Amino acid sequence: xxxxxxxxxxxxxxxxxxxxxxxxxxxxxxxxxxxxxxxxxxxxxxxxxxxxxxxxxxxxxxxxxxxxxxxxxxxxxxxxxxxxxxxxxxxxxxxxxxxxxxxxxxxxxxxxxxxxxxxxxxxxxxxxxxxxxxxxxxxxxxxxxxxxxxxxxxxxxxxxxxxxxxxxxxxxxxxxxxxxxx
Amino acid sequence: xxxxxxxxxxxxxxxxxxxxxxxxxxxxxxxxxxxxxxxxxxxxxxxxxxxxxxxxxxxxxxxxxxxxxxxxxxxxxxxxxxxxxxxxxxxxxxxxxxxxxxxxxxxxxxxxxxxxxxxxxxxxxxxxxxxxxxxxxxxxxxxxxxxxxxxxxxxxxxxxxxxxxxxxxxxxxxxxxxxxxx
Numbered sequence: 001x002x003x004x005x006x007x008x009x010x011x012x013x014x015x016x017x018x019x020x021x022x023x024x025x026x027x028x029x030x031x032x033x034x035x036x037x038x039x040x041x042x043x044x045x046x047x048x049x050x051x052x053x054x055x056x057x058x059x060x061x062x063x064x065x066x067x068x069x070x071x072x073x074x075x076x077x078x079x080x081x082x083x084x085x086x087x088x089x090x091x092x093x094x095x096x097x098x099x100x101x102x103x104x105x106x107x108x109x110x111x112x113x114x115x116x117x118x119x120x121x122x123x124x125x126x127x128x129x130x131x132x133x134x135x136x137x138x139x140x141x142x143x144x145x146x147x148x149x150x151x152x153x154x155x156x157x158x159x160x161x162x163x164x165x166x167x168x169x170x171x172x173x174x175x176x177x178x179x180x181x182x
Numbered sequence: 183x184x185x186x187x188x189x190x191x192x193x194x195x196x197x198x199x200x201x202x203x204x205x206x207x208x209x210x211x212x213x214x215x216x217x218x219x220x221x222x223x224x225x226x227x228x229x230x231x232x233x234x235x236x237x238x239x240x241x242x243x244x245x246x247x248x249x250x251x252x253x254x255x256x257x258x259x260x261x262x263x264x265x266x267x268x269x270x271x272x273x274x275x276x277x278x279x280x281x282x283x284x285x286x287x288x289x290x291x292x293x294x295x296x297x298x299x300x301x302x303x304x305x306x307x308x309x310x311x312x313x314x315x316x317x318x319x320x321x322x323x324x325x326x327x328x329x330x331x332x333x334x335x336x337x338x339x340x341x342x343x344x345x346x347x348x349x350x351x352x353x354x355x356x357x358x359x360x361x362x363x364x
Contacts, residue, residue, distance in 0.1 A: 179336050
């Protein structure tokens with residue numbers, strides 16, 4: 001389990017063996033139930049107990065904006081910002097030849113199907129600002145070129161609270177070239 | 183001296199006392215010469231040995247773009263990116279009531295004088311993405327409202343190489359709201 005080293009593991013193992021109540025059994029049951037009940041949303045790939053997740057079902061959300069992310073876990077921090085009230089699509093990863101992940105391993109076909117059917121007016125690429133994230137964004141932009149939809153990407157620049165002296169060269173370059181009108 | 187703790191200081195002190203050559207004396211001379219020779223540029227506030235610094239004198243640089251920074255030391259990292267080939271203006275700090283730094287303590291009068299004289303077409307605010315940097319930018323934007331000059335600010339968003347999971351809420355919010363067209 002993440003965050004549990006050999007010493008913690010030993011402590012937990014001994015507790016499982018010696019605990020008076022049936023708490024260990026309850027935890028085992030909770031894990032089993034969670035594994036059975038929660039699966040990826042058929043549309044966006046987010047976690048859900050139903051066929052379609054809460055976000056995809058929510059009629060109050062904009063149906064014409066789609067935010068493309070790498071992992072379903074990226075949806076949580078984006079939701080916390082409340083800056084986006086449209087739909088999501090998780091690719092399940094990013095193109096990374098070194099890890100043997102190609103476009104065919106990602107949920108790109110599902111993305112193209114949704115774009116055909118759901119008629120989005122804007123697609124926002126919210127992938128990581130690293131080499132693989134860039135490559136994946138560029139690959140998808142090439143695929144979607146010519147379609148009647150606005151393609152945008154989240155801004156790169158100075159992170160909140162950061163001074164110029166703590167920013168690396170590439171971040172400063174992107175902050176300068178991507179400057180915005182006031 | 184920055185980066186020199188008690189142990190290093192002791193080692194250096196003993197070396198100054200015991201060194202065979204006259205290296206310690208040469209270092210003392212270099213420090214004195216540097217202190218005498220280098221002073222702030224009369225225009226931008228950057229380091230120079232003359233009245234006006236190399237950047238302000240360089241005729242190959244765009245004379246109609248001005249980049250406003252907090253400290254003269256912020257000019258170095260910006261120069262390294264090669265993304266900007268105009269002039270600079272260092273304010274000498276940022277508005278920070280908690281540290282008793284008000285607008286009158288900054289080189290704002292000098293900035294207004296330059297804007298009157300040098301007829302810039304664009305002024306880029308490259309201040310820190312923290313509260314004081316924001317406040318200073320907003321103060322200057324208010325001052326310059328109505329002047330025939332484009333005001334821009336460097337982008338805020340995901341730093342280079344950063345994934346969504348490592349970005350804080352405010353950075354993600356700014357990355358989403360500041361998204362750019364592809």
